Amino acid sequence: MRITLNGVSEDCAATTLAELLQNLGLANDAIATALNGTFIRRDQRPATPLHEGDAVEIVAPMQGG
Amino acid sequence: MTMTRPPGEAPLRLYDQTFASRLLLGTARYPSPAVLAAAVSAARAGIVTVSLRREQASLRSGQAFFELLRGLNVKLLPNTADCHSVKEAVTTAHMARELFQTNWIKLEVIGNAETLQPDIFGLVEAARILCADGFAVFPYMTEDLVLAERLLAVGCKVLMPWGAPIGSGRGLNNSYGLRTLRAWFPDVPLIVDAGLGLPSHAAAAMELGYDACLLNTAVARAGDPAKMATAFAAAIAAGRLAYEARPMEPRDFAEPSTPQTGKAKLA
Numbered sequence: 001m002r003i004t005l006n007g008v009s010e011d012c013a014a015t016t017l018a019e020l021l022q023n024l025g026l027a028n029d030a031i032a033t034a035l036n037g038t039f040i041r042r043d044q045r046p047a048t049p050l051h052e053g054d055a056v057e058i059v060a061p062m063q064g065g
Numbered sequence: 066m067t068m069t070r071p072p073g074e075a076p077l078r079l080y081d082q083t084f085a086s087r088l089l090l091g092t093a094r095y096p097s098p099a100v101l102a103a104a105v106s107a108a109r110a111g112i113v114t115v116s117l118r119r120e121q122a123s124l125r126s127g128q129a130f131f132e133l134l135r136g137l138n139v140k141l142l143p144n145t146a147d148c149h150s151v152k153e154a155v156t157t158a159h160m161a162r163e164l165f166q167t168n169w170i171k172l173e174v175i176g177n178a179e180t181l182q183p184d185i186f187g188l189v190e191a192a193r194i195l196c197a198d199g200f201a202v203f204p205y206m207t208e209d210l211v212l213a214e215r216l217l218a219v220g221c222k223v224l225m226p227w228g229a230p231i232g233s234g235r236g237l238n239n240s241y242g243l244r245t246l247r248a249w250f251p252d253v254p255l256i257v258d259a260g261l262g263l264p265s266h267a268a269a270a271m272e273l274g275y276d277a278c279l280l281n282t283a284v285a286r287a288g289d290p291a292k293m294a295t296a297f298a299a300a301i302a303a304g305r306l307a308y309e310a311r312p313m314e315p316r317d318f319a320e321p322s323t324p325q326t327g328k329a330k331l332a
Binding site: 006007024025026029030031032033034037038039041042057058059060061062063064065 | 091092093094095101114115116117118119120121122125126127128130131134143144146152156159160161163164165231232259281282
């Protein structure tokens with residue numbers, strides 16, 4: 001299926017958000033996630049299914065003022 | 066925080082935490098991570114602001130930055146920079162709380178992309194939602210008195226009026242408004258956030274009785290950021306001491322400082 005990952009349309013084989021992060025090698029990193037504009041807690045990721053057309057945001061610490 | 070504060074200067078208290086330094090420093094726009102670390106050290110900053118941005122799996126740049134932050138031994142204040150709606154800001158705050166393991170949030174709801182002026186209506190609504198959810202909100206705001214009252218009413222315990230637009234370096238555009246805010250809320254911690262360009266701007270804010278200054282670009286974009294951070298730290302400490310020392314009232318006419326009695330008659 002196709003999802004939008006951080007603003008870019010991509011093929012996705014993962015069926016859950018946790019699986020997607022695992023496939024990306026980010027599962028153990030300091031990141032936070034949102035699905036279709038809604039915050040998804042770390043402990044909710046395994047039970048959060050992905051569907052065609054979903055928009056996933058993965059953010060990490062960044063410099064800020 | 067373990068840093069030593071200058072003699073005579075009272076500590077800063079924000080949401081039941083005490084800090085030796087009254088300088089809050091942003092972490093953006095430095096030429097390198099090493100320069101950033103040197104500037105934070107030189108500033109003796111106890112609190113630094115950070116943000117959240119998309120992580121690229123191929124780069125994982127956020128992870129390296131997080132490692133650097135851990136080594137700074139400072140309190141982190143995540144922001145909601147560039148959020149233009151209540152929903153964006155609230156969602157970003159939730160992500161920041163999980164990621165940085167803090168309920169502190171510098172709340173920015175931007176209303177104008179050119180001036181980066183806060184959307185004060187969205188700001189109050191986002192602050193209401195976040196305060197009710199247990200966040201310690203640091204609202205980036207204009208110096209409007211009524212806005213301040215609304216933010217306090219929804220649960221903010223610190224206010225952060227701008228000095229001037231973010232990154233402009235113009236200093237205190239409305240000293241009168243800032244002075245009014247200070248007079249009206251004598252017990253609320255007030256931090257001038259944004260727009261400072263020179264240490265003298267920060268000193269002026271502190272002389273008005275502001276509790277702290279938050280700055281970024283003035284240090285990060287200086288020719289020597291660490292030296293400028295030192296200058297700001299000195300100015301903020303000096304301004305605070307001056308405020309605590311209760312400055313003299315200005316006069317319209319001269320008043321001799323040297324006693325006139327006993328002057329020899331020579332004319």
